[in-house]
Amino acid sequence: MNQFICRKCKAIYPLDVPRWKCDCGSILDIEFEPVFDLEEIERRKPTMWRYREAIPIKNDENIVSFDEGFTPIIEVIFHGRPVLIKQDQLFPTGSYxxxxxxxxxxxxxxxxxxxxxxxxxxxxxxxxxxxxxxxxxxxxxxxxxxxxxxxxxxxxxxxxxxxxxxxxxxxxxxxxxxxxxxxxxxxxxxNPFFLHGTKTFAFEICEQLGWKSPDTIILPVGNGTLLLGAYIGFNELFNSKIINKIPKIVAVQAINCAPLHTAFKENLKKVPKINKKDTIAEGIAIADPIRGKQIVEAVEKSNGDFIVVDDSEIKESLKEICKKGFYIEPTSAAATAGVSKYLRKSKYHEIIVSVFTGHGLKTTEKMLKL
Ligand SMILES: Cc1ncc(COP(=O)(O)O)c(C=O)c1O
Ligand SMILES: [Zn+2]
The missing domain is CATH 3.40.50.1100 (Rossmann fold)
Structure with missing residues (x-):
C-alpha cells in the first residue's frame, strides 16, 4: 500500500493529495513497496533514476532530472587505511x-x-x-x-x-x-519525498559494491536527510533480500551544535534544547532537527554511533583532503574528520563508506579565510 503514515497518531493519507505534515502536527513517512529488477537496473543509464520502480513517482513524464547520480565511489587513504568515498559533491548543484x-x-x-x-x-x-x-x-x-x-x-x-x-x-x-x-x-x-530521493545513495553504494552492503557508513548529520534516506534505502534492499545486513551508521556532528549526539550518548527520550555555538560546518549546524528522534533511533537500530568533531579537527581534515586533489566544503570535512576519529578504534578489515557531500567552490570566502 502506497501512502503517507504518521507514526505518532497512526493516521494515513493518500500520496496524491498535497501534504507535508500530519493533521496532528507530526512528521509523516511514506509506506511504499519498492521493486528492484537488478538485471534491468544494470542495463539502464548510470543515474539515480535507474532504480525507477523503487521511487514513488507515478508517471515518467513528471520526472524532473538532470541525469544526476550514480556518483563515483573512490578509495581514499586515511592514515594508511582505505575508505570508500562517494563523490556526491559532483551533483549538478554541487551537493547530494x-x-x-x-x-x-x-x-x-x-x-x-x-x-x-x-x-x-x-x-x-x-x-x-x-x-x-x-x-x-x-x-x-x-x-x-x-x-x-x-x-x-x-x-x-x-x-x-x-x-x-x-x-x-x-x-x-x-x-x-x-x-x-x-x-x-x-x-x-x-517532506518524506525528499528522503525517497536521498535513499538512492544507499542503492548506488550497494550496487557499486556488487550488490553488497558495506560494514559501516560515516555521514555528517544536521537534519539527517542523507542519514534517514540512506537508512530507508538500506532497509528496502534488505527487505527485498538483495543485501544481507544493514551497515552500522556512524553519524558525525559538530561539537558546537550536537543535540543528536547528546540525546544518543545520554539515552534521552527527547532531543534536548542546546546552546548552539558557531561552527564552520554551517550545513550541519541544526539546533532543533525536526526528525531528531527518528535519526537517533536509526543510528541505534543499526548498532551505530555518534561522533563529535571540533572546528580545528574539521579544518585539519579539510586541508588533508584537499591536498589529495579533492575540493570539498567545510561541512563535508566534518564527516572526514569523523572518519579519522572513527578509524582510531575500528577493526582493520571493516569496509567503510563515507561521502563528500558538498563542493568547495560553494564556500570560496570561507576557504580563503582558512
Ligand atoms: C554539504 C552538506 N553536508 C551535509 C549536510 C547535512 O545534511 P542534513 O542536514 O540533511 O543532515 C548538509 C546540509 O545542508 C550540507 O549542506
Ligand atoms: Zn499524526
Missing amino acids: KDRGASVLVSKIKELEIKQVVEDSSGNAGCAISAYCAKADIDCNIFVPEDTAPGKLSQIQFYGAKLNKVPGTREDASNAVLKAAQKIYYASHSW
Missing part, C-alpha cells in the same frame, strides 16, 4: 541534496503545484531552486543572513526568490513556516 530535490520536485510537478517555499542553510535551497527552474515552478527560498555567498548567488541565478532572514538558521525555519500556511512547503526536512 539534488537526490532529494529531483524526487521531491518530480512529486510537486505530479501534484500540479506551481509555487513552493523552502528554508535552507544553502545547499537544499540551491537544489530545490535548480529543479524548480527546470520544472518551471515558482520558488521562494528562506535562508539565514550569514549563508555562504556562493550558495546565495546560485539560488538567485536559478531564478528563485531569495529571502535573507535576520538571525539564525532557526529564525529562517520559523519564517518559512508562516509562508507555508499558504504555499506548499518543499521542505527537505519535513
Whole structure:
C-alpha cells in the first residue's frame, strides 16, 4: 500500500493529495513497496533514476532530472587505511541534496503545484531552486543572513526568490513556516519525498559494491536527510533480500551544535534544547532537527554511533583532503574528520563508506579565510 503514515497518531493519507505534515502536527513517512529488477537496473543509464520502480513517482513524464547520480565511489587513504568515498559533491548543484530535490520536485510537478517555499542553510535551497527552474515552478527560498555567498548567488541565478532572514538558521525555519500556511512547503526536512530521493545513495553504494552492503557508513548529520534516506534505502534492499545486513551508521556532528549526539550518548527520550555555538560546518549546524528522534533511533537500530568533531579537527581534515586533489566544503570535512576519529578504534578489515557531500567552490570566502 502506497501512502503517507504518521507514526505518532497512526493516521494515513493518500500520496496524491498535497501534504507535508500530519493533521496532528507530526512528521509523516511514506509506506511504499519498492521493486528492484537488478538485471534491468544494470542495463539502464548510470543515474539515480535507474532504480525507477523503487521511487514513488507515478508517471515518467513528471520526472524532473538532470541525469544526476550514480556518483563515483573512490578509495581514499586515511592514515594508511582505505575508505570508500562517494563523490556526491559532483551533483549538478554541487551537493547530494539534488537526490532529494529531483524526487521531491518530480512529486510537486505530479501534484500540479506551481509555487513552493523552502528554508535552507544553502545547499537544499540551491537544489530545490535548480529543479524548480527546470520544472518551471515558482520558488521562494528562506535562508539565514550569514549563508555562504556562493550558495546565495546560485539560488538567485536559478531564478528563485531569495529571502535573507535576520538571525539564525532557526529564525529562517520559523519564517518559512508562516509562508507555508499558504504555499506548499518543499521542505527537505519535513517532506518524506525528499528522503525517497536521498535513499538512492544507499542503492548506488550497494550496487557499486556488487550488490553488497558495506560494514559501516560515516555521514555528517544536521537534519539527517542523507542519514534517514540512506537508512530507508538500506532497509528496502534488505527487505527485498538483495543485501544481507544493514551497515552500522556512524553519524558525525559538530561539537558546537550536537543535540543528536547528546540525546544518543545520554539515552534521552527527547532531543534536548542546546546552546548552539558557531561552527564552520554551517550545513550541519541544526539546533532543533525536526526528525531528531527518528535519526537517533536509526543510528541505534543499526548498532551505530555518534561522533563529535571540533572546528580545528574539521579544518585539519579539510586541508588533508584537499591536498589529495579533492575540493570539498567545510561541512563535508566534518564527516572526514569523523572518519579519522572513527578509524582510531575500528577493526582493520571493516569496509567503510563515507561521502563528500558538498563542493568547495560553494564556500570560496570561507576557504580563503582558512
Ligand atoms: C554539504 C552538506 N553536508 C551535509 C549536510 C547535512 O545534511 P542534513 O542536514 O540533511 O543532515 C548538509 C546540509 O545542508 C550540507 O549542506
Ligand atoms: Zn499524526
